[in-house]
Amino acid sequence: MGAAIAVRGVTRTFTLGARSVVALEAVNLEIPAGTLVSLLGPSGCGKSTLLRLFAGLDKPDGGSILIDGGDPNELRASHRIGVAFQDSSLLPWRSVWSNICLPLELAGRTAERADIQGLIDMVGLSGFENALPAQLSGGMRQRVAIARALVATPSVLLLDEPFGALDEVVRLHLHLELQRIRAARPVTTLLVTHTVSEAVFLSDQVVVMASRPGRAVRTIAVDLPYPRTPATLRSARFHELCDLCSEVLFSHASGMAASTGVQE
Numbered sequence: 643m644g645a646a647i648a649v650r651g652v653t654r655t656f657t658l659g660a661r662s663v664v665a666l667e668a669v670n671l672e673i674p675a676g677t678l679v680s681l682l683g684p685s686g687c688g689k690s691t692l693l694r695l696f697a698g699l700d701k702p703d704g705g706s707i708l709i710d711g712g713d714p715n716e717l718r719a720s721h722r723i724g725v726a727f728q729d730s731s732l733l734p735w736r737s738v739w740s741n742i743c744l745p746l747e748l749a750g751r752t753a754e755r756a757d758i759q760g761l762i763d764m765v766g767l768s769g770f771e772n773a774l775p776a777q778l779s780g781g782m783r784q785r786v787a788i789a790r791a792l793v794a795t796p797s798v799l800l801l802d803e804p805f806g807a808l809d810e811v812v813r814l815h816l817h818l819e820l821q822r823i824r825a826a827r828p829v830t831t832l833l834v835t836h837t838v839s840e841a842v843f844l845s846d847q848v849v850v851m852a853s854r855p856g857r858a859v860r861t862i863a864v865d866l867p868y869p870r871t872p873a874t875l876r877s878a879r880f881h882e883l884c885d886l887c888s889e890v891l892f893s894h895a896s897g898m899a900a901s902t903g904v905q906e
């Protein structure tokens with residue numbers, strides 16, 4: 643089922659020379675176990691910074707992040723966080739099979755052949771086990787990245803714009819795949835995206851963020867029924883939710899000129 647995540651009063655400020663940039667200011671979030679939550683916001687609003695904090699790759703200056711009551715660092719150390727980025731970052735000299743096995747090797751665990759094959763089948767790459775990343779399309783590489791993120795049966799799956807570089811058709815196909823994969827393996831998932839329709843289609847909740855300073859401005863519950871299908875994209879409720887997300891996004895974007903969030 644995955645882990646519940648609690649974010650309380652998280653702040654993170656970076657120093658750039660004589661200036662400081664408030665990447666995150668007093669962020670509060672409650673993410674129920676097993677749900678998919680999108681972080682939706684303009685460039686620079688702190689989405690990746692927040693994801694890095696969830697991944698235990700950085701620490702907040704203030705506030706706390708608890709994953710099932712524990713520190714993200716502990717989860718990272720026990721290889722219970724799965725991560726996939728926009729650039730699939732596969733090792734080019736390793737086959738599909740061997741790229742997927744990598745997190746288990748790093749964790750000192752043995753890869754069960756049946757488990758690896760099951761994952762490859764689940765992400766629709768049967769027959770490509772021995773292919774190298776250069777022999778795959780962008781969409782196929784992202785599937786490998788998602789399979790690799792899931793191989794160590796993580797408690798939390800962190801996806802940083804994993805579909806950002808793909809065309810619309812491949813993107814929708816992978817949205818449906820992700821839904822299918824999560825139905826088979828319910829794992830608490832955080833998805834960073836710039837795209838309103840992607841956030842609404844995939845999520846249980848959309849957290850709309852604003853920049854300068856980076857903050858969470860509103861959490862929107864997505865009450866679309868599952869399974870979501872291409873017909874969902876044509877439903878009135880889908881469009882209402884997209885409009886609501888856009889409205890919140892743009893109402894905060896208009897304040898950008900007034901506040902730079904950069905302190906000299």
Ligand SMILES: Nc1ncnc2c1ncn2[C@@H]1O[C@H](COP(=O)(O)OP(=O)(O)OP(=O)(O)O)[C@@H](O)[C@H]1O
Binds near residue numbers: 656657665691
């Ligand atoms: N290591 C760092 N050092 C200095 N500033 C940083 C660092 N990491 C992030 N920032 C700043 O923090 C702010 C938030 O960056 P972040 O990458 O989290 O935004 P984002 O919402 O993920 O943007 P994008 O959608 O463009 O990837 C930006 O102003 C960025 O310049």
